[in-house]
Amino acid sequence: MSASDPPPQKPRSLIDGSTLFVLALVIAGAVIVFRREGIPGLTHILAEDSWLFLDILPKVLAGCLIGAFVAAVLPREFVSRWIGAGSGLTGLVIATAVGAIMPGGPFTIYPLAGALLAIGAGVGPAVAFVTSWTLIGLNRAIIWEAPFLGVDFVTTRMIVSLPLPILAGLGAHWLARIVPGGPR
Amino acid sequence: MSATLAVTLSLWVIAAVLALFAWRKGPEVAAEAARHGVLDFLYLIPRLAIGVIGSGFLAALLPQDVVRSWLGPDSGLTGLLLATLAGALTPGGPVIGFAIGATALKSGAGYLAVMTYVTAWALFAFQRLIVWELPVMPTRVVWLRVAASLPLPILTAWGVMLLTGRG
Numbered sequence: 001m002s003a004s005d006p007p008p009q010k011p012r013s014l015i016d017g018s019t020l021f022v023l024a025l026v027i028a029g030a031v032i033v034f035r036r037e038g039i040p041g042l043t044h045i046l047a048e049d050s051w052l053f054l055d056i057l058p059k060v061l062a063g064c065l066i067g068a069f070v071a072a073v074l075p076r077e078f079v080s081r082w083i084g085a086g087s088g089l090t091g092l093v094i095a096t097a098v099g100a101i102m103p104g105g106p107f108t109i110y111p112l113a114g115a116l117l118a119i120g121a122g123v124g125p126a127v128a129f130v131t132s133w134t135l136i137g138l139n140r141a142i143i144w145e146a147p148f149l150g151v152d153f154v155t156t157r158m159i160v161s162l163p164l165p166i167l168a169g170l171g172a173h174w175l176a177r178i179v180p181g182g183p184r
Numbered sequence: 185m186s187a188t189l190a191v192t193l194s195l196w197v198i199a200a201v202l203a204l205f206a207w208r209k210g211p212e213v214a215a216e217a218a219r220h221g222v223l224d225f226l227y228l229i230p231r232l233a234i235g236v237i238g239s240g241f242l243a244a245l246l247p248q249d250v251v252r253s254w255l256g257p258d259s260g261l262t263g264l265l266l267a268t269l270a271g272a273l274t275p276g277g278p279v280i281g282f283a284i285g286a287t288a289l290k291s292g293a294g295y296l297a298v299m300t301y302v303t304a305w306a307l308f309a310f311q312r313l314i315v316w317e318l319p320v321m322p323t324r325v326v327w328l329r330v331a332a333s334l335p336l337p338i339l340t341a342w343g344v345m346l347l348t349g350r351g
Binding site: 015018019021022023025026027028029030032033036045046048049050052053055056057058059060061062063064065066067068069070071072073103104105106107108110111113114117123126127130131134135139140143144145148149153156157159160161164167168169170171172175176179181 | 188191192194195196198199202203205206209213214216217218220221222224225228229230231232233234235236237238239240241242243244245276277278279282283285286289298299302303306307311312314315316317318319320321322324325328329331332333336339340343344347348
């Protein structure tokens, strides 16, 4: 594939089966809330989560733009050299480090991982990146986890989790070679 | 300044710096990338509207006391596998898994079971997978990630056991 090829696009429709599945669950949950707490229960949850939705929108837009600009700015050779399918342990370590310090949440991590895959990142490093944000992302641990579970719990969990993104990346890299359906 | 505002600001600073680099490669490069990013954003909106606004209702669907009872004091393999399953079934959102884990700890759940639960929730929460991950990542990579991550919650419990001597 030459560097001028456009990144492969996912087939897109406005609403797909899995979104409808979540929608069905949401409606079932809403019925339960209504029968338990009536209209006030419904509006309370709706108001709270609508606020959360509005609050994340600017971050989601920023995350999507970051993904798109990274894809436009980083040369494909650079990406595939450092975090490509052949980058080995170095690629996994780089991806893990970036995932751990990357600010934001799902709104930055997934679009960025998707963009990097489209411009030459390997499956292994992409998985290490996502897993690193999930398990040892500082932002997430400090803002969300520590208030609930305490610093002791979080520190212990993170120390133990340090090698896990690399393990997941290695596993995905090997699986990608034996599971048909893609080159990386 | 609140933490969430700081995150938003730092994201926009990163986006602006990247936009500047793209602009230097050519205004049309920057414009095309911006269009691409906005399209991704528009594509995500209906999914987020359902998944995020609906997350409170999903939580209502989850019998929290049943989940807590799965996180018993048992730290044997069966207990840890139950904790893994409970984590995958807990909806996404930034805090619900942590909140359930915290109350479970207070009501006598095993430390290792809660470690396993929180890790599994972070890795597999099905709603986060559907709402956030599948729309913007190649489907194959998402499932490879899930498959490769299956042993991680149990590995975490094992690591914590070695590190802290808790059983």
